[in-house]
Amino acid sequence: MTMREKIEEAAARYPDQRSAIMPALLIAQRQHGYLPGPVLEEVADILGVERIWVYELATFYTLFHTEPVGMFHLQLCDNVSCMLRRSEDLLRHLEEVLGIRKGETTPDRLFTLSTVECLGACEMAPVMQVGDAYHGDLDIARIDALLDRLRAEAGHPAAAAAPPGE
Amino acid sequence: MFEPVLLKNVDVQDGHLLSAYEAGGGYQALAKVLRQDTPDEVIDLVKQSNLRGRGGAGFPTGMKWSFVPKRVDRPKYLCCNADEGEPGTFKDRIIMERDPHQLIEGLAVSAYAIGAETAYVYIRGEYVTAIRRLEQAIAEASAKGYLGTRILGSDFNFTVHIHRGAGAYICGEETAMLESLEGKRAQPRLKPPFPAVAGLYASPTVINNVETLVCVPHIVTRGADWFRGIGPDRSPGPKLYCLSGQVRKPGLYELPMGIPLRELVEEHAGGALPGRKIKAVIPGGVSAPVIPEHGLEVGMDFDSLAAAGSMLGSAGVIVIDDATCMVKVATRIIEFFHHESCGKCTPCREGLNWVVKVLRRIEAGEGAPGDLEQLDRLCKGIFGNTFCALGDGAAMGLQAALAHFREEFAAHIEERRCPFH
Ligand SMILES: Cc1cc2nc3c(=O)[nH]c(=O)nc-3n(C[C@H](O)[C@H](O)[C@H](O)COP(=O)(O)O)c2cc1C
Ligand code: SF4
Numbered sequence: 001m002t003m004r005e006k007i008e009e010a011a012a013r014y015p016d017q018r019s020a021i022m023p024a025l026l027i028a029q030r031q032h033g034y035l036p037g038p039v040l041e042e043v044a045d046i047l048g049v050e051r052i053w054v055y056e057l058a059t060f061y062t063l064f065h066t067e068p069v070g071m072f073h074l075q076l077c078d079n080v081s082c083m084l085r086r087s088e089d090l091l092r093h094l095e096e097v098l099g100i101r102k103g104e105t106t107p108d109r110l111f112t113l114s115t116v117e118c119l120g121a122c123e124m125a126p127v128m129q130v131g132d133a134y135h136g137d138l139d140i141a142r143i144d145a146l147l148d149r150l151r152a153e154a155g156h157p158a159a160a161a162a163p164p165g166e
Numbered sequence: 167m168f169e170p171v172l173l174k175n176v177d178v179q180d181g182h183l184l185s186a187y188e189a190g191g192g193y194q195a196l197a198k199v200l201r202q203d204t205p206d207e208v209i210d211l212v213k214q215s216n217l218r219g220r221g222g223a224g225f226p227t228g229m230k231w232s233f234v235p236k237r238v239d240r241p242k243y244l245c246c247n248a249d250e251g252e253p254g255t256f257k258d259r260i261i262m263e264r265d266p267h268q269l270i271e272g273l274a275v276s277a278y279a280i281g282a283e284t285a286y287v288y289i290r291g292e293y294v295t296a297i298r299r300l301e302q303a304i305a306e307a308s309a310k311g312y313l314g315t316r317i318l319g320s321d322f323n324f325t326v327h328i329h330r331g332a333g334a335y336i337c338g339e340e341t342a343m344l345e346s347l348e349g350k351r352a353q354p355r356l357k358p359p360f361p362a363v364a365g366l367y368a369s370p371t372v373i374n375n376v377e378t379l380v381c382v383p384h385i386v387t388r389g390a391d392w393f394r395g396i397g398p399d400r401s402p403g404p405k406l407y408c409l410s411g412q413v414r415k416p417g418l419y420e421l422p423m424g425i426p427l428r429e430l431v432e433e434h435a436g437g438a439l440p441g442r443k444i445k446a447v448i449p450g451g452v453s454a455p456v457i458p459e460h461g462l463e464v465g466m467d468f469d470s471l472a473a474a475g476s477m478l479g480s481a482g483v484i485v486i487d488d489a490t491c492m493v494k495v496a497t498r499i500i501e502f503f504h505h506e507s508c509g510k511c512t513p514c515r516e517g518l519n520w521v522v523k524v525l526r527r528i529e530a531g532e533g534a535p536g537d538l539e540q541l542d543r544l545c546k547g548i549f550g551n552t553f554c555a556l557g558d559g560a561a562m563g564l565q566a567a568l569a570h571f572r573e574e575f576a577a578h579i580e581e582r583r584c585p586f587h
Contacts, residue, residue: 013327015367018349022332026291053349060351062333063291079253080452080498081410081484117335117502118253119292122410122482123417132294 003031007046017047021057025064034065062116070105070112072150075129078115081122090126091115093140097147110154111147168396170420171384171404172377176264182299184306187267193312195383196274200320208279212382214390216402221247221338221375222453222479223555224401224468227382231372233362234280240369244277244285247343247375251290251335252451253502254482257406258376260418262289262296265380266303272379274312274324275386280372283323288343290331297330304328335506339554340373342508353510354554377406397423401467406481409435412442413485424470428462431485442487446570450479452499453559455566456486475566491586492571493578496564497525503560514557517548521564533579541568 001009006027011020024043025035032039035058044051058064074094078087095101098111105112121127124136128143135146175181175190187193199208213228234242246269250258262269273285289297304326307313315323334352336342341355344366365371381403385393394402405423407430410416414436421430427449431437438444446456449466455476457464464474471478486495504518521544527533541564549561568575577585 016348019329019347021349022346023330026330026332049349056351057332057349060334061331064332078498079502080448080495081254083495083498084411084484084486084490117505118251118255120250120256120259120290122254122256122408122484125410125416129292134295 003027003042004046007043011047017049018053020047021049021054022061025054025058029064034068036066068105068109070109071154072110072130073112073114075114075116075119076102077117077119077121077125077127077129079118081118082126085125087126090128090138090140090143093143097144110151168404168420168422172261172268172380172406173265173418173420175268176260176418181264182266182303184267184303184310187265187271191387192267193271195386196271196278196312197318199275199278199386200318200322205279205281208275208386211390212279212385215381215385215393216390216400217378217381217385217393218401218403218468219375220377220381220406220481221340222252222450222477224478227374227378230362230374231276231280233360234370234372235363236281238370240367241284242280242282243366243369243371244273244280244282245340245343245347245366245371245373246273246285246287246379247338247340247373248287248289248293248296249331249335249338249343250293250376250480251338251506252453252480252482253499254408254410254448254451254484255480256408256410257418257481259293259296261376261380261406262293263299266296266300267307268380268383269300269376270303270307270313270326271383272381273326274317275382276372276374276379277324278322280370282372283325285324285326286329286347286366287326288329288331288337288347290337291333297328300328334508335502336508336554336556339556342554343373344371351508353508356553397425398465398467398469401469405466407466408480408482409485410482411448411485412439412444412487412490413437414439424465424467426462427457427464427466427483430466430483431462435483435485438485438487442489444485445488445490446486446492448482448484448486450477451482452484452502453477453555453563454479454482455563456492456495456570458570489586491529491584492567492574493525493529493584494586496567497522497529499563500525500560503556507556511551511553511557513548513551514553514560517544517557518560520544521548521560528575528578529584531578531581531583533582535579537579538568538572538575 007024010023028039040054044054102113126138127136209231217227218224337346337352339354342352346352361371407419446458448456468478504522507514509515545561545565
């Protein structure tokens with residue numbers, strides 16, 4: 001399906017086109033990796049809604065990125081339950097081995113490192129989300145193994161799985 | 167021995183599939199109400215059960231449903247709050263991932279009771295597995311005739327849609343969620359009108375938490391008396407507790423409402439980590455005021471925790487031990503609320519900004535005499551003066567930390583450093 005078809009399918013779930021802006025932005029972000037101005041305008045045009053409505057949502061919700069992110073977005077939880085399980089040590093380690101600070105992207109554009117609020121998986125704290133997947137019960141050895149796997153995956157990019165809820 | 171009900175399928179192999187759910191008696195409650203009960207009878211049953219909302223506030227569910235006007239010319243909506251943003255909480259995720267049909271049946275029975283033909287399940291965007299599982303389950307249930315038109319040969323039509331969130335804790339506040347569903351920035355609405363009268367698209371709307379909804383089919387099959395027989399009469403039922411932090415066996419536990427916090431933490435979750443002692447427990451997600459170790463006899467139900475100056479909230483039980491600095495914990499919690507403040511009202515937006523600055527300064531060993539009094543004043547300025555409960559929760563939590571652990575805060579200022587570093 002094209003992006004337009006996916007957005008129109010999502011819009012059919014609501015009595016009002018405006019409600020479809022959020023799902024449409026998720027679809028557009030999946031397609032383009034992030035949401036630059038022209039993509040936001042395309043979304044507004046497909047739905048036939050005010051552009052300002054689209055801009056307003058793209059900047060309010062934290063899962064929308066108006067700037068490009070790396071191929072793998074490492075999102076480490078540093079809220080209380082993970083903090084109590086020493087997520088800070090993991091952040092320091094990630095910053096060291098990737099050579100970047102949180103909020104930055106590696107020069108090869110492979111990794112963006114962020115800290116995020118609670119991911120809702122505190123039973124496996126400390127937790128990190130990478131793409132769609134959660135990785136729990138992390139320690140430094142597991143982080144290293146994960147980075148190796150991701151680097152290998154980047155060498156052979158598999159076709160991205162169909163996204164849910166879009 | 168308490169027999170789990172809400173979690174009975176979660177550890178079953180392929181428990182998320184319809185076949186497994188049906189094998190455990192699934193969709194019998196829906197069949198039963200469609201066969202023999204009027205919507206009002208279902209509402210009465212839920213009222214008799216004393217079920218109270220599991221999303222945080224503990225509002226009586228049957229009463230909430232009865233506020234929905236009976237005869238209106240607009241469609242009615244049921245919204246399921248699966249935003250689960252309260253730090254320390256993960257129960258709704260596990261239900262949706264491992265037993266999504268339980269939620270669909272809960273939605274269907276509840277929608278029948280309030281007269282809704284459409285439900286939106288608002289799931290936080292990070293919960294990709296939960297979204298996939300629920301989508302699959304909706305497809306299976308529709309194919310089998312548990313969703314759709316003329317369900318099981320009755321006159322009841324019902325459709326479930328998933329609305330995927332995109333971050334922002336405030337979307338969990340019910341009126342902010344409605345704004346978000348309408349495609350707007352998630353900022354809370356002025357009440358009244360209450361959603362039951364004018365909610366989604368200005369139509370009568372009921373918003374319930376995932377765990378609240380999954381209780382409903384069990385009340386239908388086992389009866390209101392069964393439900394009321396578990397835990398305190400005014401706050402009864404089986405309850406999901408999310409254990410995390412510095413405890414041996416973090417995880418999701420289903421136990422009676424009202425179980426003593428100490429028993430939950432020490433017996434079920436295995437107590438403190440080796441060589442450590444429990445210092446305090448946050449009983450209901452970070453919005454709930456912290457309880458010091460000597461207060462752990464409190465019962466885990468809405469009324470007992472309120473009487474103890476805290477709240478059951480989302481039952482996210484976060485255990486903190488003696489190697490941890492309470493100033494650091496308090497700072498991290500306020501940083502969270504400050505980050506998530508939607509910016510609509512000044513006491514929350516500006517007040518929390520100020521509180522964060524003072525707390526960070528104290529934790530860094532740069533606090534000044536008078537800082538604690540200033541925090542007291544700031545909390546008073548925020549509490550009771552905010553548009554929604556986010557600001558109140560932040561202020562209440564900090565007030566409790568300041569009251570119970572004042573010496574720890576003072577020691578940071580006197581020693582000009584964090585004593586835990
Ligand atoms: C800031 C804030 C965040 C909230 N987050 C959630 C949440 O993530 N999930 C939830 O079910 N309720 C949340 N609530 C409570 C809802 O506003 C609402 O009371 C609840 O969904 C009603 O469902 P219930 O009666 O079944 O508990 C939140 C409330 C506030 C003030
Ligand atoms: S209390 Fe905070 S989150 Fe709630 S409306 Fe005011 S600014 Fe927004």
